[in-house]
Amino acid sequence: MHSTDLRRGLERREARLAWWLVTPAVGTILLVALFPLAWTLWESVHLHDLRMPWLGRPFIGAGNYAEALGDPRFWSALGHTGFFTAISVTIELGLGLVLALAMNRATRGRTLVRAAVLVPWAIPTVVSALLWRFMFDDQAGIVNAVLGRIGLTREPIVWFIRPDLAWVPVIVSDVWKTTPFVALLLLAGLQNIDAGLYEAARIDGASAWQQFRHVTLPLLKPALLVALVFRTLDSFRVFDLIYVLTGGGPGTSTEPIALYTFNSLLQNLRFGYGSALSVITFAVSFVLAAAYLRLLGRDLTEAKS
């Protein structure tokens, strides 16, 4: 009786100590993550326009959100973001998988290949975006020079004034930059697959395609999902790449949601409306992340059992 009391007291003291110990961490999280979020939420329900101080800063409830939902530019920005994410992530996963399989096979110069593959990933986005802009320049760019040389085009293409073609440099440069990241992630997954499984499959007479389909793919699924989550959430926030390459143009036909938000907040200084856009972006990313986490979580537990 006496000893259990003592133990309980100790446990309680330990628990209290534990709380004290995590306080700085929790406090930091609150300060750097939740406080700005709460502040943005608060701004988003006010009319706050730095360019029109005579309007004051009244509470307008869901007014900014209503404006966003009725704003065609917001919807098209959301559409552009979804389009960019779907296309670029699909290509990056496909290409990344091919690269990973090739690197997994290569025996000579393996480390060198892996290091080399990371070069595009290591270049700052703004720099690589500028490089690609020069390459796609209609007058002096190498892309038009090559297309003309091999006889595919007669006139140089002015890439950045065509609402459809302006996506080409955007997606090409994103694929160039982030495929290596996906490839390395998948390579790690490939190396975790037991070589004995392939041996067993071969003995059973499985073709290379059957091995890939029934051994590699199912066992690579967790790595694929991780790559998918990272890339989707990353692409959804795309900003610098498009800011440098197209500026969202021609017109606003390549403008993603992050760029529109930046424009409203920092160019037009509409803090209320811009904050509402930020909150919406946050909510969409959050839902995406939660959906993926559920998917990923279930898959990981399945893989275990």
Added chain:
Amino acid sequence: MVTFPGSMLGGEGAVLRSQLQRFMREHPTIRVVQRDTPDAADQRHQLYVQWLNAEASEPDILQLDAIWTPEFAAAGWILPLERFNPDTNAFFPVTIEANRWQRRLFAIPWFADVGMLYWRTDLMPRAPTSLAELEQEAARARARGLRFGLVWSGARYEGLVTVFLEYLGAYGGQILQGGKVVVSSPAGLQALNTMRDEIYRSGIVPSSVLTWHEEETRFAFQNGDAAFMRNWPYPYPIMGDSAVSRVAGRFAVAPMPAASNGAPTAALGGAQLAINARSENPAAAWAVVDYLTRPEQMLERARVTGQFPTRRVLYDDPALAKSLSVPVATAREIIEHAVPRPVTPVYTELSEILQVQLHRVLTRQIDPARGLARAAAEMQALLNRAGLGPGTPLAQH
């Protein structure tokens, strides 16, 4: 002490430093401290707004772009200047008009930037006197093998609006009248149709200009690839240097020509000096502003930077002819054709709406009539939301 953020770069920074040194020698009781600020207009604007919004008393003096004065005045961030009795008659009226808000003067024009037509003296005997003649000459130059007829800055940014404003004036149109948006008028439609046809019908303007800013147009003209260029005064001295320019000695400037129903028009830009409404020392700040905008300093500035003085009388002064690289008579003629961009506190946002729709029209995503109508509707909605619509007291500028 008076604080003054201004450009520290190149000849402009040097001439400002030496003028402020001279000022302090003449006024030993006032110390002027220069503050380094970004040269890019957007960044400078953002910084100013943050300072003034936080009710900072520094900097005392602000260097404003022509389009910011009404915004800062309506916000109550800068002082009305009548109390100092500025000599407004000495300046070009348009430069004063751009700095008034609700009939009060809020800034002194420091130097003027105007849009003008650069033309090749080796390709034609005289500058075109009408828009039609300009287009003919441009087409002829192209037929003789020149790459481009005419180049202007058509990327989606403020520069596109200034070009459009000049075409609009050429057809006798306006963007804003009182608090009412009138850009989708027949004149507006003619102006935009002309710009579009120059690219896609006659082909005298390359479609690449829709990604170009001032510098790209200068490169094209300077390399001898274009018969005409619409640009500001700054390329003039650069292109006169045969070490970098293939057209040195073979070009001149003129006002942008008009159609029969309009007038030659030059978009007005440039810099103004204003005083922070919360300055602790407005009298001293005024002394600096007054000093920097005096004829002698303007002449010196024109000599070093090539910028056009805003004082009308200086254009009769032989000293200016020696300082300015552009012929003085032409410079004066162009300034006399200058129009300010819409004088409204929400100009930057209005302009952004217009930029988007103009660019959509010129990249053929929407037809001119619908693009202009949409721009007008959005701009009017913005003015109404800001309490600057027709009939409101703020609409009268």
